[in-house]
Amino acid sequence: MKKIFPDAKAALEGLTFDGMTVMSGGFGLCGIPENLIMALRDTGVKDITVISNNAGVDDFGLGFLLQTRQIKKMISSYVGENKEFERQFLAGELELEFNPQGTLAERCRAGGAGIPGFYTKTGVGTVIAEGKEHKDFNGETYILETGLAADLSIVKAWKADEQGNLIFRKTARNFNPMMATAGKITVVEVEEIVPLGSMDPDCIHTPGIFVQRIIKGEHEKRIEQRTIRERETA
Amino acid sequence: MKKIFPDAKAALEGLTFDGMTVMSGGFGLCGIPENLIMALRDTGVKDITVISNNAGVDDFGLGFLLQTRQIKKMISSYVGENKEFERQFLAGELELEFNPQGTLAERCRAGGAGIPGFYTKTGVGTVIAEGKEHKDFNGETYILETGLAADLSIVKAWKADEQGNLIFRKTARNFNPMMATAGKITVVEVEEIVPLGSMDPDCIHTPGIFVQRIIKGEHEKRIEQRTIRERETA
Amino acid sequence: MPWDRNDMARRAAQELEDGFYVNLGIGIPTLVANYIGEDIDVTLQSENGMLGMGPFPYDDEVDADLINAGKQTITELRRTSYFSSADSFGMIRGGHIDLSVLGAMEVSEKGDLANWMIPGKMVKGMGGAMDLVAGVKRVVVVMDHASKAGDPKLLHECSLPLTGQQVVDMVITNLGVFEIDRGKGMKLTELAPGVTLDDVKAQTQATFEAAV
């Protein structure tokens, strides 16, 4: 049962079909599966529903899949950085479902953990609550949100071993761990494949059970807002 | 805002009251807050509802609080290792609520994460489902379980820093991380207090936000089932 | 010659496939680990919070922080990861474990399972059994065909409180192997050496199709 694949194209082979649902990890451009997004584009698969907190920028990340019109629908919390997204949406070419960011994160976790629904206070009294079941607990009102699953999850981690154990780095962790649990198949790209036994077993973020295929990728890691301070001069 | 206290007695000062609810981490005798359980006994607090996967053994862990009749009710998944528990329960002196282990774990997580209720398949068609709301999702039936919170959570970790960041060791992690999130106040005992900045920030299991008080304890770490194999002789 | 405990464990081990993640219950199911084929790669889960469970430790390796769900001391492997019980049961409930092997008191012909409670006796609790049978993809029960008193344990309906409803896929007893189509019915597919269909019928209340 070999999990390590030679490249992104090979890792997606046999996994894609028109109309599929794909979860894509990352927050903004941080911790996104750059290589697998490109490989997904190159499969030519159409009418994808993409679950991702953001939609990339025009010339990076999920922006590539928008350019090629492969995305039918986005489930996201914020899409403000992408002009092509705006154009397609306003032209009625793209469906969009907004979720509050924490609700989206929890829906992915729930989907991976066998929880079909949970109640949250987030969004009560807003458009998000419209049409959703309301229920009171201890005198407060909550709404029902459902678990999310995907035909395929594409995930970016820092390190993997051959069993698929994963470690993420700093804030590049974000949505990746939950999405890894919620894909029928989860394919992961990493910066480094490390020898089995070299990870601290107390510090593995995603156990290998959630990972079916792994590749080592090449990562540009583009920065959206390079914000710096001046070094005080002596 | 000093979180480190000199000893278990000092760490519980002002936190206990009769009729309170206490979550206690650990699985069997592994990863239990030995020192804080003894200090809780010594406060003399009565009619406690204890949420803990197990109930200790007769002469260790929560067994001490059973001997002194300080526990009114247990919420647990398995209590088979404690004769005094059995005696009190059969004599009608002790209330008992069984939860499936995974449901108990998830209820603690939910309580800490602002989720008042969630649906699960666990227990459908069994006595556990009696009186609980049933709901269908995608043609399957699930039951509603509620989040759990506690007035006080007592937790055992391996290492802490002065901010309350925690690392657990091996299977002593078990229920401790969720219970740390679900206490109005969480008090932690550790084997070692380490300098701030010495933990890898990617490998902190419980961020300090969940921890109000910390002590360094002395740990017997009793073993329930010492099971070994023979070394092959050459 | 009906199967003994080790024979039943060996037969259960044949249900494991390369790449499987498996949870083994207490008792005979624990013995299954001794019979995993050397040609397949299997990872054992322990529901308290561990994936990649190793064998029992040597005397000088015992670690109080390293136990399995039966509270026995164990060891880790190079592939091991640890996680919280919430994450562990997320894994179980979410359908990520391929197979669970469990003991039982009773199994019904529709796949209902009773293995946690005898009315009138002190109840110890269900532990993780209800979560496992509800969440794991495939559930194999290993048990004696009849009780010590000789009463059948494969029944039309379980008489004891259930652990799960329509959750069992296969039952391996000392007399043979039954496959269950959950909610529909059961089928005898193998007999232990020297055991006849009549032997099985004599000790079985459940309706089953004989396919041996």
Added chain:
Amino acid sequence: MPWDRNDMARRAAQELEDGFYVNLGIGIPTLVANYIGEDIDVTLQSENGMLGMGPFPYDDEVDADLINAGKQTITELRRTSYFSSADSFGMIRGGHIDLSVLGAMEVSEKGDLANWMIPGKMVKGMGGAMDLVAGVKRVVVVMDHASKAGDPKLLHECSLPLTGQQVVDMVITNLGVFEIDRGKGMKLTELAPGVTLDDVKAQTQATFEAAV
């Protein structure tokens, strides 16, 4: 002389207490970090998955894997921990964050907040704002008292789609400070230097009690 952006941030910083865990929104709220008193210990949360957010990096410290919720590059501190977005919003939803400082388009006298959507314009999304206002213990809004067109932003009822209902505890504008008893009503408790009650009344639609 009404307050400017920095004055408003400085005033908001006075709401922080020793030991607080705080989430700061984008814009003026980000400036609050510059005015945290040196006598108190405050930990900043970034909802993408970080506790213990440090200042912007020096040019040679920039790390693409280390950004805040505004997607800006930042640094870590000795106390920093990282976690998933699910754990991060568990922290937020579960009421563990003491204070959030956010910008707004409109606030109602009952504490309703609108800050994510203008009908007819392209909607960018609510990001984590709805989770923050629903979960954080105390919500402080910092905003200009009136829109650029001169329209009041403190209203009887919000006209824009809500981010949260009865969620705001305090509003700091360029003209002064309002305390809100969620669901009940608002009270003017401070005036910026040189600003009169009549100045405030002229630019406020919301009913408020004057306590200055």
